[in-house]
Amino acid sequence: MSIDKFFGAKVKRKCLLKSLSENHNSIVLTEGKNIIGRSRETQIADAFCSKNQLNLDVDLDECCVNIFVNGANASGLNGFMIENGKNVKAVHGDIIEVLYGKYNYKIDFEPPPDTSKSKDSSIKDTLNSEAISNFWECIDNNDLVVYTSSYSVPSEKVAGYDLDWTIVKTKSGNVFPKDTNDWEIMLPEIPKKLKLLVQDGFKICIFTNQSGIGKGNFPLEDFKKKIEAVQNRLNIPLQVFIATGRGIFRKPLPGMWNYLQDHKNGGVEISKERSFYVGDAAGRPETKLPVKRKRDHSCVDRLFAFNIGVSFFTPEEHFQGKKKFEWVAPEYNPKTKIDSSNLYEPKTTQVPSENCEIIIMVGLPGSGKSTFSNEYLEPAGYKIINADILGNVQKCLYECEESIKLKKSCAIDNTNIDLESRKKFINLARKYDVDCRCFIMNTSFAHIKHNLVFRVLTDKDHSKINEMILNAMKKKFVEPSLTEGFKEIVKVNIVDGIIKDPEQQNLYNMYLTEK
Numbered sequence: 233m234s235i236d237k238f239f240g241a242k243v244k245r246k247c248l249l250k251s252l253s254e255n256h257n258s259i260v261l262t263e264g265k266n267i268i269g270r271s272r273e274t275q276i277a278d279a280f281c282s283k284n285q286l287n288l289d290v291d292l293d294e295c296c297v298n299i300f301v302n303g304a305n306a307s308g309l310n311g312f313m314i315e316n317g318k319n320v321k322a323v324h325g326d327i328i329e330v331l332y333g334k335y336n337y338k339i340d341f342e343p344p345p346d347t348s349k350s351k352d353s354s355i356k357d358t359l360n361s362e363a364i365s366n367f368w369e370c371i372d373n374n375d376l377v378v379y380t381s382s383y384s385v386p387s388e389k390v391a392g393y394d395l396d397w398t399i400v401k402t403k404s405g406n407v408f409p410k411d412t413n414d415w416e417i418m419l420p421e422i423p424k425k426l427k428l429l430v431q432d433g434f435k436i437c438i439f440t441n442q443s444g445i446g447k448g449n450f451p452l453e454d455f456k457k458k459i460e461a462v463q464n465r466l467n468i469p470l471q472v473f474i475a476t477g478r479g480i481f482r483k484p485l486p487g488m489w490n491y492l493q494d495h496k497n498g499g500v501e502i503s504k505e506r507s508f509y510v511g512d513a514a515g516r517p518e519t520k521l522p523v524k525r526k527r528d529h530s531c532v533d534r535l536f537a538f539n540i541g542v543s544f545f546t547p548e549e550h551f552q553g554k555k556k557f558e559w560v561a562p563e564y565n566p567k568t569k570i571d572s573s574n575l576y577e578p579k580t581t582q583v584p585s586e587n588c589e590i591i592i593m594v595g596l597p598g599s600g601k602s603t604f605s606n607e608y609l610e611p612a613g614y615k616i617i618n619a620d621i622l623g624n625v626q627k628c629l630y631e632c633e634e635s636i637k638l639k640k641s642c643a644i645d646n647t648n649i650d651l652e653s654r655k656k657f658i659n660l661a662r663k664y665d666v667d668c669r670c671f672i673m674n675t676s677f678a679h680i681k682h683n684l685v686f687r688v689l690t691d692k693d694h695s696k697i698n699e700m701i702l703n704a705m706k707k708k709f710v711e712p713s714l715t716e717g718f719k720e721i722v723k724v725n726i727v728d729g730i731i732k733d734p735e736q737q738n739l740y741n742m743y744l745t746e747k
Contacts, residue, residue: 245292245341245343247292247342248261248340248342249288249338249339250340251336252336253335256274256275256276258337259274261288261290261297264289264290265288265290266289267283267284267287268330269281269303270282270285274335278331281303281305282302285302285330286299286300286330287299287300287302288328295341296321296323297322297323297326298319298321299320299321299328300318301315301316301319302316303316305331305332307329307332308331308332308553309327309328310428310553313332314332320432323345324340324345325338326338326428329553333549333553333556336553366380366382367379372481374476374477375475375476375477375479375481376475376476377452377456377473377474377476378491378496379460379474380471381471382469384435384436386435386498387434387435387500388501388502388503389502389506389507390434390437390502390508390542391435391437391508391510392438392489392508392510392542393436393510393511394439394511394513394533395440395462396409396512397418398510398547399466400417400418402415403415408444409458412454412457412458413461419547419551419552423467425550425551426466427467427468430469435497436470436471437470437472438472441483441532442474442476443482446477455474459472471492473491473492483535484532484533484538484539484742484745484746485689485742486539486540489536508537508543508550509544510533510544510545511534511536511544511546511547512546512547513528513529513534514528514544514557514559515530515560515561515562515747516528516560517558517560519557530746530747531559531561532746532747535743535746538742539742562743563678564678564681564682566744567741570725570727570728571727575608576722576725577722577723578722581720581722584612584613584614585641588641588666588667590642590644590661590666590669591644591668591669591670592644593643593645593646593648594649594670594672594673594712595647595675596647596649596702596706597680597697597702597705598680598681598683598697599680600675600724600726601645601647602645604673604724605643609643613641614642615640615641616642617632617635625656628646629656629657633660633664636660643671647705650708650709650710651710654670654716658718661717667719668718668719669718669720669722670718670721671724672712674723674724677706681702681745682744682745684702686739689739
């Protein structure tokens with residue numbers, strides 16, 4: 233019950249939609265139902281906006297507006313998307329977007345509602361009375377650290393956020409904070425927005441990569457103090473997931489989200505359709521007009537949202553209702569599939585060959601040479617020769633020669649990225665007058681990096697290849713040529729269906745790198 237009703241006072245009140253643009257009129261709303269959309273009254277002429285876009289049901293006593301979206305295209309409230317058929321409640325000071333991200337109006341009750349009981353205190357009144365106290369826990373040798381504040385309760389609706397440059401920024405202006413206290417709230421709209429989401433039943437979760445903690449560059453205890461200070465400043469219940477290493481918990485991998493669902497949401501199934509994620513690492517390019525901004529350092533936040541299957545917004549879109557920025561998609565899309573009929577280029581390639589031969593595989597680590605050799609060449613009768621298994625190239629040459637003497641074809645499953653490494657085996661083919669073909673993996677560098685991350689995640693025997701070494705090998709690479717002595721050069725595509733385990737295939741289909 234409102235305070236006006238409690239004391240029996242009859243307050244003459246009106247409700248306005250105050251346009252935040254000089255190009256559109258403010259609108260007086262009457263008690264009960266109001267239809268807002270494309271019309272002379274609103275001066276909205278956008279064809280994407282229905283004439284009956286919004287049904288606004290105004291309650292002057294309670295100072296609230298129930299919003300129902302009639303239009304085919306989404307509307308918005310405080311930067312949050314409202315789709316067709318959805319019904320939400322708005323209050324004094326909220327921002328309605330007649331079309332999502334466009335035509336912004338502020339709800340203004342005159343006189344304003346009574347605020348003797350603050351919304352901050354009402355949040356806790358509506359939450360579980362058995363809420364736990366602030367709690368820290370470490371998982372998998374501190375690879376994941378989780379903070380659960382008082383009054384954080386399970387929900388099927390999760391509002392997920394990155395931390396740095398999304399919820400907070402540095403006071404100093406530095407990219408990285410200089411100490412525990414070098415932070416401030418990123419945008420003035422953030423506290424109110426988060427409080428409204430809590431009141432609407434959302435669980436607020438932060439997912440942040442902090443590899444500096446794992447490397448020892450920043451003490452975990454200091455970071456804990458920062459998180460608690462941020463939570464106290466926002467004055468809302470929070471659950472924070474901190475990835476300190478570079479394994480499955482690090483974004484864009486879904487480990488933190490999966491841990492929330494499996495262990496930290498009280499058994500409540502999260503609705504991905506009703507949840508979302510907000511972050512600044514969105515893959516946006518540098519812009520000069522209309523506003524100058526640097527390009528995003530990565531695409532990790534957007535890819536994290538893609539991997540877990542929820543809607544994604546940048547902080548400006550979500551908190552301020554700004555239009556969506558263009559972004560640059562990663563070079564490699566793991567959803568792209570290559571049919572087995574496109575395994576070889578040219579398609580007329582014969583495996584096995586009619587004659588005894590040496591196949592020299594060519595490709596950087598992670599390009600798929602061993603997978604292809606084991607899946608296609610070995611079953612076709614080829615002996616697979618690999619320096620990682622034998623120990624050195626000399627042993628590979630010996631095994632290759634022994635195989636040719638026995639009239640058995642073989643495949644050299646090494647990187648063979650330069651002329652010198654290939655020449656030794658080509659000379660051996662000439663010595664015994666057998667054919668020598670080159671099979672080069674047609675795998676992009678971005679795809680290779682994806683494969684290397686997948687390999688480390690799924691096979692503990694594989695050590696991580698330093699990116700500096702990988703880049704050096706890329707520079708050393710020399711494109712194979714028929715003039716080297718090859719009978720044929722065949723490009724090999726990695727095709728769908730090689731990964732047999734469904735869980736591993738699901739992981740492979742996700743974005744695994746940060747750019």
